[in-house]
Amino acid sequence: MNWEKLLSLRRFGDTHKRLRKEQDETRLGFEVDYDRVIFSSAFRSLQDKTQVIPLSKTDFVHTRLTHSLEVSVVGRSLGRLAGKKILEVHPHIKEIHGYGVNDFGAIVAAAALAHDIGNPPFGHSGEKAIGEFFTMGAGRKYCSELTEKEYQDIIDFEGNANGLKILTESREGVSGGLRLSYATLGAFMKYPKESLPKKPSKHIADKKFGAFQSERDFLIELAAELGLKQTRKGDAVSFSRHPLTYLVEAADDICYTIIDFEDGIHLGLIPEDFALEYLINLVKDNINTKKYNGMALKADRLSYLRALAISTLITDVTAVFMKNEESILSGNFESSLLDKSIYKPQVDDIIKLSVEKIYRSQEVVEKEISGYRIISDILEVFTAALVRKKEGRASNYDKLMISTLPEHYRESNNSLYNILLNTCCFVASLSDGAAVHIHNKITGKQL
Numbered sequence: 515m516n517w518e519k520l521l522s523l524r525r526f527g528d529t530h531k532r533l534r535k536e537q538d539e540t541r542l543g544f545e546v547d548y549d550r551v552i553f554s555s556a557f558r559s560l561q562d563k564t565q566v567i568p569l570s571k572t573d574f575v576h577t578r579l580t581h582s583l584e585v586s587v588v589g590r591s592l593g594r595l596a597g598k599k600i601l602e603v604h605p606h607i608k609e610i611h612g613y614g615v616n617d618f619g620a621i622v623a624a625a626a627l628a629h630d631i632g633n634p635p636f637g638h639s640g641e642k643a644i645g646e647f648f649t650m651g652a653g654r655k656y657c658s659e660l661t662e663k664e665y666q667d668i669i670d671f672e673g674n675a676n677g678l679k680i681l682t683e684s685r686e687g688v689s690g691g692l693r694l695s696y697a698t699l700g701a702f703m704k705y706p707k708e709s710l711p712k713k714p715s716k717h718i719a720d721k722k723f724g725a726f727q728s729e730r731d732f733l734i735e736l737a738a739e740l741g742l743k744q745t746r747k748g749d750a751v752s753f754s755r756h757p758l759t760y761l762v763e764a765a766d767d768i769c770y771t772i773i774d775f776e777d778g779i780h781l782g783l784i785p786e787d788f789a790l791e792y793l794i795n796l797v798k799d800n801i802n803t804k805k806y807n808g809m810a811l812k813a814d815r816l817s818y819l820r821a822l823a824i825s826t827l828i829t830d831v832t833a834v835f836m837k838n839e840e841s842i843l844s845g846n847f848e849s850s851l852l853d854k855s856i857y858k859p860q861v862d863d864i865i866k867l868s869v870e871k872i873y874r875s876q877e878v879v880e881k882e883i884s885g886y887r888i889i890s891d892i893l894e895v896f897t898a899a900l901v902r903k904k905e906g907r908a909s910n911y912d913k914l915m916i917s918t919l920p921e922h923y924r925e926s927n928n929s930l931y932n933i934l935l936n937t938c939c940f941v942a943s944l945s946d947g948a949a950v951h952i953h954n955k956i957t958g959k960q961l
Contacts, residue, residue: 519740544621570910
């Protein structure tokens with residue numbers, strides 16, 4: 515892979531090549547990507563989607579929206595720092611093509627801003643709830659009518675693949691979705707492969723999948739434009755990661771490691787003294803002891819340690835990226851950047867404590883249980899209604915339910931796969947509160 519192709523400014527439907535030297539410096543094409551994501555309805559719905567605690571009413575706790583904004587800020591810093599080093603190693607990128615440090619920062623920031631845009635309500639349990647509806651619930655009956663890959667798309671419903679669908683899907687009168695640059699779309703794709711084969715290797719790009727069958731052809735087109743390396747022969751569509759994806763992933767890893775931990779402290783799930791000790795272990799080489807000891811309030815000390823921890827990890831992750839740039843460009847770097855960090859033991863300690871005290875806390879477990887039931891019931895009602903409409907035997911109740919769907923999701927003349935996938939995507943588009951509201955309507959709890 516080479517940086518000239520990886521930094522493609524092309525957008526869906528372009529008939530001519532976009533050159534960096536012709537860009538308006540007051541509003542770069544990659545900065546337009548950021549704007550388009552932040553003004554999209556899919557991004558706005560993240561304000562009421564779970565990051566750590568489902569349906570939390572506590573002001574301190576992050577939502578998917580605040581998390582995404584923070585990841586984009588960290589991602590911008592990572593992109594600029596790495597971009598500066600990349601241009602030193604490959605000066606022709608700037609001298610001949612005109613790319614600058616801010617281009618790298620803008621690409622990573624935009625991709626990071628969008629990284630959770632396809633996630634369903636109720637956190638990662640939402641993805642599992644959708645999948646289990648089709649493996650153990652009422653949706654299991656559709657298995658025999660789908661191809662192996664189509665069925666895998668649904669039973670392993672993946673927020674990353676749904677994100678690509680949201681960003682690129684054409685509708686009548688709207689071609690190419692948000693029409694982001696191919697560089698940003700490439701950086702967005704953590705797993706540039708289809709759903710099968712499942713986890714074919716230990717390479718981090720094979721951990722999940724990033725494109726439904728409905729976006730398979732676009733993935734191939736995107737990879738060709740960016741020069742991504744094909745990683746599998748035969749019928750399986752699978753490519754190496756865009757190098758900047760590693761920075762997007764690192765920004766996410768840094769934020770959820772440190773900030774989810776901070777949320778657990780604010781919620782009282784992790785004792786503050788205990789938490790401060792864990793953070794100090796991470797930043798002990800960079801801490802300004804005099805400044806830290808001069809802070810009277812524990813909240814201020816926690817805020818200082820959080821900021822220092824993020825800064826420390828940004829610097830180290832950038833060094834890891836540049837040390838392994840050649841391996842990353844060849845598609846052979848198999849782990850996340852944070853896994854190669856000198857601070858991995860301290861990060862692992864924080865994550866271990868977060869899993870024990872936050873992610874498996876009673877409040878989280880109880881609300882995830884509710885989320886499973888809510889998602890399953892909504893899927894059952896709408897998939898049955900749309901399938902019966904396709905077969906010409908919709909009941910009056912079915913017609914009423916379909917009429918409540920956004921127009922984009924009412925189509926029943928598509929293939930069974932598209933009907934089921936679109937219904938899953940509708941459920942995934944719901945905020946936590948909207949899902950509860952629809953469920954209350956369905957079950958007659960609210961008129």
